[in-house]
Amino acid sequence: MxxxxxxxxxxxxxxxxxxxxxxxxxxxxxxxxxxxxxxxxxxxxxxxxxxxxxxxxxxxxxxxxxxxxxxxxxxxxxxxxxxxxxxxxxxxxxxxxxxxxxxxxxxxxxxxxxxxxxxxxxxxxxxxxxxxxxxxxxxxxxxxxxxxxxxxxxxxxxxxxxxxxxxxxxxxxxxxxxxxxxxxxxxxxxxxxxxxxxxxxxxxxxxxxxxxxxxxxxGTLDRESLRLGVVRLPSAEARLGWLASHLKELPGSGIIYTLTVAATDEIAAYLRDQGYEVASYSGRTDPAERQQAEADLLANRVKALVATSALGMGFDKPDLGFVVHLGAPSSPIAYYQQIGRAGRGVQRAEVLLLPGPEDRDIWSYFASLAFPPEPTVRAVLDALAQQERMSTAALEPHVELGRTRLEMVLKVLDVDGAVRRVKGGWEATGEPWHYDAERYARIAAERKSEQQAMLDYLGTSSCRMEFLRRQLDDAAAEPCGRCDNCTGSGYSGDVDDQAVQQAGERLRRPGVEVSPRKMWPSGMDSLGVPASGKLPAGEQATTGRAIGRLTDIGWGNRLRELLAAGAPDQELPDDLFQAGIKVLAAWDWAERPVGVVALGSRTRPQLVRSLAERIATIGRLPLLGEVLTNPNTTPRRATNSAQRVASLWQQFKVPEDLAAKLSTLDGPVLLMDDYADTGWTVTVVSRLLRRAGAPAVLPFTLATTS
The missing domain is CATH 3.40.50.300 (P-loop containing nucleotide triphosphate hydrolases)
Known part of the structure; x- marks a missing residue:
């Protein structure tokens, strides 16, 4: 031919x-x-x-x-x-x-x-x-x-x-x-x-x-249909109120990007309360629900999907009318990729960024998940070298890595030829491997540079599209004549007071579930802990409650301030006490608790005790006592579930007087703690309380990380 x-x-x-x-x-x-x-x-x-x-x-x-x-x-x-x-x-x-x-x-x-x-x-x-x-x-x-x-x-x-x-x-x-x-x-x-x-x-x-x-x-990376703008607002309530007021003005249907999974659910729920047809979309969304959400957006059955970056590359809707970011991505290049979903088959699409003060905290968290230091990686290779093959779950107890980071390290080692994926897990190849510290350091520095560039994008008075194109080394970059800076106009940051108030009420609505752990991590016997398989029903905690997530855009800022490393131990603040009362009042427990137990804390004993005392008093429940921390144990850093359980196994003790009270109860107890991270502390302590005679345990924490 x-x-x-x-x-x-x-x-x-x-x-x-x-x-x-x-x-x-x-x-x-x-x-x-x-x-x-x-x-x-x-x-x-x-x-x-x-x-x-x-x-x-x-x-x-x-x-x-x-x-x-x-x-x-x-x-x-x-x-x-x-x-x-x-x-x-x-x-x-x-x-x-x-x-x-x-x-x-x-x-x-x-x-x-x-x-x-x-x-x-x-x-x-x-x-x-x-x-x-x-x-x-x-x-x-x-x-x-x-x-x-x-x-x-x-x-x-x-x-x-x-x-x-x-x-x-x-x-x-x-x-x-x-x-x-x-x-x-x-x-x-x-x-x-x-x-x-x-x-x-x-x-x-x-x-x-x-x-x-x-x-x-x-080729040139200009997108002639996109109208870029930044709207700065003083608070999370103002950002949500602004979005609720202006979403109806945005053309067609679109995507509202957030930085965390928690925010997708929170914002979607609020916008539904305001009468909008929206759905949340993240990596945790059930695959069938994700596919349905994509179909609904493609067919314009929803005004927007509230999504994490899981809805990103390859989603093709030519008539997507807008992309709004509630929170700034950490990289201008990632931002350009996400806004590229809009305006592919229409003459004009709105692209708006509403940054928040918590953005940098979220960037820092994701940066902490970078490639780990050499001793940690060598430990993975050493553990594999001692076995013919190991599954990821079996390998986890032997290394200082959580599951997600361990899987990432194994993939890198596999690509580098040091390990090989086989049926049933992984095996060491015995090939020499070099830890490229210089490269990893350069990558970390590049990520910091990208974060600063994102801040520069927010603050620039020059053309926004030109800024993004220069970040991508587009040699033809020039002022677009369309963005808020080029035109001298854009969306106003004014927002109706009532909308802000309604958003504030939604964000300050406390209460999220704390799901109990039901399975012990694999490989606990290798760490000297006699626990495996499913937790017996008689040793499990019941689904608990927390006032909010540390990643929430509502309670998150307040809780991060209270629980930050180095923050002083203190009595329970009144605003969190009132929030706790609301959570307890809305808790649809099968059986009302009959007593309160405090979980002994090494870092915030005053906070946890005052939480337990005040909740017991307002609920007219007896304060039964406190689970003690074992002075002969030293908590050690644990980066995965198996090591976390091993660290906690001997750390707590139910004193005899508390055990005696538990054995006489005919209903559940409230277990009070400051926050739940992995959920293993609550799991281990609830097991002790159940074994001591508590009919059921209802965990209650100020915060949760998930």
């Missing part, structure tokens, strides 16, 4: 995909030509909505016409996969996906791939190292693939705002591709450093010395 015929066929496919008036951009054709005719590797860095997916769907159609094998697209999010399967169908391309949400379909899809019935197979980067997929399916797929696509390729870079270790496995996959298989990497959010890093790692840049092997297409 000659080039002219190929171009004509490409135009036909584009019109099927995007409508009868669609025409290929020159850079789109350049990429397609490089992939199909020249079988080269290419990196495409273009703004959201430019048409990167059209490049690989059309290239796929043309390669299939030429008799090549299926395209393999490595894609990071389920939302992206669902959108792309539908988009591929419009281009006459049969796409299928293998991911964690459709295991029942894997066998059928694999048969279809083998039979040549699938044109595009979308897989998650995590799937590349699933032992079954990696060892049985991937080798054949690699040998027969007609095109490899790495979507959202900035994820492969340590410097990218959304680094994912699993993406690094693509380097191995690339080395195993037969000669002449084209490779396309795409992203909308990459500055010079990320572009070079991705190019080096995927072999579309620095590692290829022959210029004929490479093509980098990088």
């Amino acid at each position: 000659d080039e002219n015929a190929l171009r004509e066929l490409a135009d036909d496919r584009l019109r099927a995909l995007a409508g009868p008036d669609a025409a290929l951009r020159e850079d789109q054709w350049s990429a397609i030509r490089a992939l199909v005719l020249e079988r080269r590797r290419a990196l495409v860095v273009q703004r959201t909505g430019w048409g990167k997916s059209a490049v690989y769907f059309i290239a796929t159609a043309l390669l299939r016409e030429l008799g090549e094998g299926p395209t393999v697209i490595v894609s990071p999010l389920l939302a992206l996969m669902r959108n792309q399967v539908d988009a591929a169908a419009a281009a006459g391309v049969h796409a299928a996906t293998i991911n964690s949400a459709n295991p029942d379909e894997w066998a059928d899809i694999e048969e279809q791939v083998a039979a040549g019935e699938v044109d595009v197979l979308l897989v998650s980067p995590e799937r590349l190292n699933n032992p079954d997929f990696r060892d049985t399916i991937l080798p054949e797929l690699t040998q027969t693939a007609g095109l490899l696509v790495v979507d959202e390729a900035h994820c492969i870079s340590d410097w990218g705002h959304d680094f994912r270790p699993d993406y690094r496995r693509l380097r191995t996959l690339l080395t195993e591709l037969p000669e002449g298989v084209p490779v396309l990497a795409t992203t909308a959010t990459a500055n010079d450093r990320v572009v070079q890093d991705v190019a080096d790692q995927l072999g579309v840049g620095g590692e290829y010395t022959d210029p004929q092997e490479t093509l980098v297409l990088r």
Whole structure:
């Protein structure tokens, strides 16, 4: 097929995909030509909505016409996969996906791939190292693939705002591709450093010395439909009140981004109270509910989804009318990526940022989850070296890492060749491994620099779009003429007093559930603790209550101030006492408590005792006593559940006089503490109280972290 015929066929496919008036951009054709005719590797860095997916769907159609094998697209999010399967169908391309949400379909899809019935197979980067997929399916797929696509390729870079270790496995996959298989990497959010890093790692840049092997297409990142603005408001109540007053003015439907899971639920509940159709969306949302929420937003059945960054890359709604951030992301590049969801198919979309004073605290928390120090990582390798293989759960008790960070470390070590994922867990390879302290330090410094840049964005008096484009090293960056600074106008920070009052009442409505632990962590016997499996029903706590979460935008600020490290121990403040009364009054317990027990505290004994005393007095309940801390034990730092339980196991004691009272009770006791973090303190102490005779334990804390 000659080039002219190929171009004509490409135009036909584009019109099927995007409508009868669609025409290929020159850079789109350049990429397609490089992939199909020249079988080269290419990196495409273009703004959201430019048409990167059209490049690989059309290239796929043309390669299939030429008799090549299926395209393999490595894609990071389920939302992206669902959108792309539908988009591929419009281009006459049969796409299928293998991911964690459709295991029942894997066998059928694999048969279809083998039979040549699938044109595009979308897989998650995590799937590349699933032992079954990696060892049985991937080798054949690699040998027969007609095109490899790495979507959202900035994820492969340590410097990218959304680094994912699993993406690094693509380097191995690339080395195993037969000669002449084209490779396309795409992203909308990459500055010079990320572009070079991705190019080096995927072999579309620095590692290829022959210029004929490479093509980098990088365009302007201006988004002419977006109207950027910042609205500064003095309090969380004012921000919520402002949103409730102005949401109806924002065009169409959109996304309201928050920084925490707790905030999505809190804000969505408030906006529903104000009469808006909204839904919350986060990584904790049930997969079926997430899919329904996406469908409702796509169909404009809701005004907005209140979401964390879990609703990000790949969610494609061309007529999305607005993106509002309640709280600033820690990186201008991450911010640009999120606002890129708006205005793809409309002439004007509103993009508003409402920063809050708690943003920096949240940034600091997420920064604390960075790659751990070398001794901690070496402990992981040492533990694996002593066993043939270990599951993540079995490994956890032996290291100073929580589950999420341990999984991240294992993925990095796997990519680096020091460990290998196998059926049943992980095994050490025995290969030497170097801790790149200099690189990790540079990454940490870069993250701090990004935070400062975000603060600079909030404070700039210059063009906001130009600012973001310069952060992405867009050489064509210039004033947009559309943002609040360019026009000298924007949304006013004025907000109706009644709206602020209503928002304040909602935010100050205390009370969240504290879910009990029901299973002991794995591997407790290796730490000398005789606990395993499910907690017996007679030793469990009942679902408890807290006044608020430390991450809440309402009570969170007040509770963080009271419970901050170094804050003085004090009597229970009156505002929290009154809030506690409201929580207890609204508690729909099956049986009213008959007594109060204080949980002995090493750090805030005065606060916890006064909480127990005042609640007992107002509730006309006897203060039964206090669970004592064992003076012969020293609490030690614990970073995961197993080590936390081991640290607590001998730390508490029920004194004899309290045990005697418990054995005579005919109803539950309220257990008072300052805050619940992992939930294991309440679990261990409730077990002691139940074993001493308490019929049931109702935990009550001032704060919870989840």
